Amino acid sequence: MQRFVLIAVPYVWLLALFLVPFVIVFKISLSDIALAIPPYTPTLKDGFATFLAGLDFENFVFLTSDDLYWKAYLSSLQIAVLSTAFTLCVAYPIAYGMARAPEEWRPTLMMLVILPFWTSFLIRVYAWMGILSQEGFLNQFLLWSGLINDPLTILNTNAAVYIGIVYTYLPFMILPIYAALDRLDGSLIEAAEDLGCSRFQAFWLVTIPLSKNGIIAGCFLVFIPALGEFVIPSLLGGSQTLMIGKVLWEEFFNNRDWPVASAVAVILLLILIIPIVLFQRNQQKQAEEEL
Amino acid sequence: MKKLMVSSAVLALMVTSASANEVRVYNWSDYIDEELLEKFEAETGLELVYDVFDSNEVLETKMLAGGSGYDVVVPSGTFLQRQISAGAFQKLDKSKLSNIENMWDVVSSRTAQYDPGNEYSINYMWGTTGIGVNVPKVQEILGTDAPIQSWDIVFKPENIEKLAECGVHFLDAPSEMIPAALNYLGEDPDSHDPDVIAKAEPLFMSIRPHIQKFHSSEYINALANGDICVAVGWSGDILQARDRAAEADNGVEIAYHAPNEGAQMWFDQMAIPTDAPNPEGAHVFLNFIMDAQNMAQASNYVYYANGNAASKEYLIEDVIGDTAIYPDEATLNNLFTTTPYPARTQRVVTRMWTKIKSGT
Numbered sequence: 035m036q037r038f039v040l041i042a043v044p045y046v047w048l049l050a051l052f053l054v055p056f057v058i059v060f061k062i063s064l065s066d067i068a069l070a071i072p073p074y075t076p077t078l079k080d081g082f083a084t085f086l087a088g089l090d091f092e093n094f095v096f097l098t099s100d101d102l103y104w105k106a107y108l109s110s111l112q113i114a115v116l117s118t119a120f121t122l123c124v125a126y127p128i129a130y131g132m133a134r135a136p137e138e139w140r141p142t143l144m145m146l147v148i149l150p151f152w153t154s155f156l157i158r159v160y161a162w163m164g165i166l167s168q169e170g171f172l173n174q175f176l177l178w179s180g181l182i183n184d185p186l187t188i189l190n191t192n193a194a195v196y197i198g199i200v201y202t203y204l205p206f207m208i209l210p211i212y213a214a215l216d217r218l219d220g221s222l223i224e225a226a227e228d229l230g231c232s233r234f235q236a237f238w239l240v241t242i243p244l245s246k247n248g249i250i251a252g253c254f255l256v257f258i259p260a261l262g263e264f265v266i267p268s269l270l271g272g273s274q275t276l277m278i279g280k281v282l283w284e285e286f287f288n289n290r291d292w293p294v295a296s297a298v299a300v301i302l303l304l305i306l307i308i309p310i311v312l313f314q315r316n317q318q319k320q321a322e323e324e325l
Numbered sequence: 326m327k328k329l330m331v332s333s334a335v336l337a338l339m340v341t342s343a344s345a346n347e348v349r350v351y352n353w354s355d356y357i358d359e360e361l362l363e364k365f366e367a368e369t370g371l372e373l374v375y376d377v378f379d380s381n382e383v384l385e386t387k388m389l390a391g392g393s394g395y396d397v398v399v400p401s402g403t404f405l406q407r408q409i410s411a412g413a414f415q416k417l418d419k420s421k422l423s424n425i426e427n428m429w430d431v432v433s434s435r436t437a438q439y440d441p442g443n444e445y446s447i448n449y450m451w452g453t454t455g456i457g458v459n460v461p462k463v464q465e466i467l468g469t470d471a472p473i474q475s476w477d478i479v480f481k482p483e484n485i486e487k488l489a490e491c492g493v494h495f496l497d498a499p500s501e502m503i504p505a506a507l508n509y510l511g512e513d514p515d516s517h518d519p520d521v522i523a524k525a526e527p528l529f530m531s532i533r534p535h536i537q538k539f540h541s542s543e544y545i546n547a548l549a550n551g552d553i554c555v556a557v558g559w560s561g562d563i564l565q566a567r568d569r570a571a572e573a574d575n576g577v578e579i580a581y582h583a584p585n586e587g588a589q590m591w592f593d594q595m596a597i598p599t600d601a602p603n604p605e606g607a608h609v610f611l612n613f614i615m616d617a618q619n620m621a622q623a624s625n626y627v628y629y630a631n632g633n634a635a636s637k638e639y640l641i642e643d644v645i646g647d648t649a650i651y652p653d654e655a656t657l658n659n660l661f662t663t664t665p666y667p668a669r670t671q672r673v674v675t676r677m678w679t680k681i682k683s684g685t
Contacts (some may be wrong), residue, residue, distance in 0.1 A: 071389055167552060273536060290668070291672065
């Protein structure tokens with residue numbers, strides 16, 4: 035009985051917070067736009083038979099008729115992949131430093147990584163607007179130090195989007211890598227060095243492979259939300275920043291076309307399911323290895 | 326578990342019963358003197374919940390989803406018209422609106438094209454969509470004869486190209502920017518013909534690389550701080566930027582013009598959603614707003630003209646005497662209004678706007 039309850043909890047969670055919303059969105063993606071409340075037809079109020087007869091895949095066909103959608107998916111993928119790579123490059127040395135720091139420092143370092151979460155995400159992104167703008171701190175500093183003569187345009191470009199994503203998701207990358215490196219048995223590296231490895235070789239052949247699971251977990255934790263990101267590109271990005279999150283917003287708010295917006299969301303979900311399944315499989319393998 | 330259920334049921338009851346004494350207003354950002362909100366609570370004993378938005382689209386989506394929980398919302402004319410036909414609003418009970426006689430016929434005759442007979446809404450404020458410039462900066466770049474009173478300053482590539490270095494923002498509102506472009510090209514700004522609308526595209530494509538951002542509220546701060554030097558935006562917003570810059574005394578000097586070639590005139594209307602939890606309180610709020618002195622206080626604060634004739638005697642000279650806010654007869658004749666696009670045309674317009682903004 036107890037076991038049943040234990041298993042039921044995650045399933046109820048999945049059902050209520052994932053499957054049910056998904057079915058609703060999928061249902062809307064099969065309907066047609068209407069000037070009414072809610073702005074689509076048919077609804078279940080029309081009777082079940084008419085409701086079923088009114089559904090079709092027209093909206094999905096429509097998505098293939100305009101290259102905007104594919105370009106937006108691809109450009110989102112590009113931004114998500116690149117920013118995941120940048121985040122990894124920044125996070126790994128930090129995590130490595132944390133894992134190598136004296137034991138008594140670690141809780142403090144950990145705090146420093148987690149601390150920004152205590153401030154609203156929106157306020158932190160706004161702070162970046164203040165830092166990156168033409169009259170912002172960064173340009174003021176660079177002008178003062180004489181490195182540049184004219185202020186750089188960073189805000190409202192893709193560069194600002196990358197900075198925003200790397201900054202926001204950095205802790206999600208640091209924490210799993212730190213967890214992996216923390217568990218690393220130091221004697222393995224000593225053994226590698228005893229057997230003739232240089233320090234770099236030992237790092238490359240021992241440390242990196244042993245922190246692989248942390249890297250993979252961190253990458254997924256960054257990649258998945260970055261792909262559908264809306265807030266960061268709309269606040270920091272410029273007019274040329276094309277991301278699927280913004281396209282979805284436009285379908286939903288500007289066109290009031292909930293059915294097409296839902297179709298865009300369903301496809302985004304399908305694109306995300308692939309890495310999620312890979313992630314799951316990796317987790318499973320890891321669990322099996324540990325047994 | 327049971328205890329939790331009981332307490333959440335109590336909580337739910339509290340939430341619903343609170344609404345009898347509470348008015349929820351959803352208005353545009355930077356659009357009221359906050360002292361008025363306190364005055365309303367003090368005068369009526371009602372509790373006011375005041376939330377803000379910065380685009381008609383966001384409001385419309387909430388209205389069409391239903392159950393927004395708001396008692397008073399403020400859509401612009403074209404959006405109001407469409408939402409009325411979707412059944413989103415209830416008719417006003419004018420017997421509860423004793424101050425309605427304060428309204429100004431010059432405005433209400435124009436708003437009647439969106440809301441025939443003004444049955445569903447009252448005018449809150451109105452204004453024009455034009456150009457704000459940082460005068461010294463623009464004159465430094467384009468010379469002292471810079472065409473700051475003409476759409477030429479943004480629609481002529483040779484002008485905007487030079488201004489790009491100091492920053493140009495456009496409103497992210499296709500339903501206002503495309504009519505502005507069509508008007509500049511000598512077409513009917515209110516055209517619903519996709520072939521006519523398409524003529525705006527090459528014009529925007531030629532100037533697009535020089536537009537730093539399409540956004541509907543950021544330009545207020547950006548202009549005031551000197552981050553940008555030209556913004557196509559709403560009259561009162563740019564005048565607010567002008568005042569903020571003057572207060573900050575940072576060498577930024579902003580001017581607003583409804584361009585000579587013509588500019589769009591728009592109306593923000595207060596209406597009560599069909600499913601408003603407290604329509605009684607909503608009427609009290611509308612009546613409070615239509616009070617001549619209250620309305621004047623709001624206009625004196627946000628620098629937008631209002632649709633209230635009786636409020637004029639309480640307006641400060643900076644507002645009533647400024648032709649950028651209360652245009653003279655000649656400018657008034659140059660202003661145009663637009664009507665909502667049908668769904669299919671709206672899609673064409675949005676698609677074109679996405680292409681203009683992103684290049685694809």
